[in-house]
Amino acid sequence: MPEKLSFDKVELDYELPSLIRHVTQELITKNACASLDFNPIHVDPVWAKEVNLFGVGKTIAHGMMTMTFLGQLITDWCYADGGKLKSMDVKLIWPVFPDDTITCKGKVVAKHPRDKGQSFVDLEISAENQDGQNVAVGKAEVILP
């Protein structure tokens, strides 16, 4: 059994276990159904080609799927121990295309001691593709027990 996560024990510069997700058109369309976001930009390769989307004519994955992967990075890390996401502020800076592989990373960069149950940490979070290009960068605040 790994030691239970707590605000007191977590150290600055701690890096969360990374999370890797392979994106395909099949997954994007499945995510469209799951999220009820059926924008043709995500689900319609025929249209993407016709309108020459991003000058490359390909669909892109939902930015909210990337943000959800970043959310999972955090929920996998701390939710079973009673951690809780307080906020996320993420910039999506590069498109995610079908057949990309996305790696999500997070690091503890600040600790905010508060009354019991309210203490939280700041995480620097990012997601990069298989070429090492960041696709998303941002910050999350996470309450830790």
Next chain:
Amino acid sequence: MMQTSKDARALIEKYLKTEKQKSFRYDFFVDESKYEKWEDVKIGQEGMAERSFEVKMEDILAYLDGTLDNNPLFRDEEFAKKTPWGGLVAPPLLLVPIIFWCTGTGSGSWIRTPGAINPGQKIEFYEPIRVGDTITIKAEAYDKYVKRGKKYLTYLSEFRNQRGQLVAKWWGTLILPTSRSDEKHRLI
């Protein structure tokens, strides 16, 4: 009028499983002319989303499957009972299907604009969402601006549960295209 292509529809229909998915108007081209436009949005205007979202286990499972999330806290009641949460909760980003479900072709419908781009989002999370909750959304036109020639629109959406508790605040921003959906895609 544009339509989602036959190939795209075939793949979509393979994954329509839940009651909400099956009744959802998934062709975003169809009502395009009714969606709010960047030019028409008046900052400060407020409105309730057209309908509420009654959270069912199948909605949560669909979101987990569509985002490759295997965390037992969200799926396994026995596991969840032994955590400080005391039972199953929804993953925080279940807000995504909630906002698309609740938003129709009226206030906030610009989020369905074909070709709109997501430049980043800010969300604050409060009360967790659980099965059986009914979530409603009040949205306020928060900001619109032009930056490097692109048109950005931000709404602040407040999510509340059936007890009136605040569940989340989401500053949702999109870049809206300047092209029609039957033209070459343009953001400037």
